[in-house]
Amino acid sequence: MDIDSQWQQIKEMWTSTGSEVLGKKKYQQKDWISADTVNKVQVRKEKKERLNPPPPQNPPDITPAEEVLQINCERPSKAEIEKAIPHMKRGKASGPAKFLPRQSRLT
Numbered sequence: 657m658d659i660d661s662q663w664q665q666i667k668e669m670w671t672s673t674g675s676e677v678l679g680k681k682k683y684q685q686k687d688w689i690s691a692d693t694v695n696k697v698q699v700r701k702e703k704k705e706r707l708n709p710p711p712p713q714n715p716p717d718i719t720p721a722e723e724v725l726q727i728n729c730e731r732p733s734k735a736e737i738e739k740a741i742p743h744m745k746r747g748k749a750s751g752p753a754k755f756l757p758r759q760s761r762l763t
Contacts (some may be wrong), residue, residue, distance in 0.1 A: 732740075
């Protein structure tokens with residue numbers, strides 16, 4: 657017998673003895689999705705369906721207005737803007753820059 661075959665026998669003996677005594681290693685894997693998670697998803701779907709119902713089959717018959725309302729759709733004037741900015745939340749203008757009122761003087 658050569659050394660490789662003896663080494664192979666010793667290795668097999670140790671492996672078989674270890675598996676008999678200790679047993680094979682069992683991996684504890686958690687479920688990818690639990691029953692609780694499935695229930696939460698179902699509840700969210702039901703809430704979404706209740707909040708966003710499909711449109712009605714027969715749309716309601718809405719009569720047009722009798723008179724046209726006078727609504728100004730033009731840009732606000734400089735005076736209107738200067739008057740509105742101090743009344744806004746924290747005195748900042750809306751938009752991504754959120755300028756302070758003193759920065760946005762339109763004079």
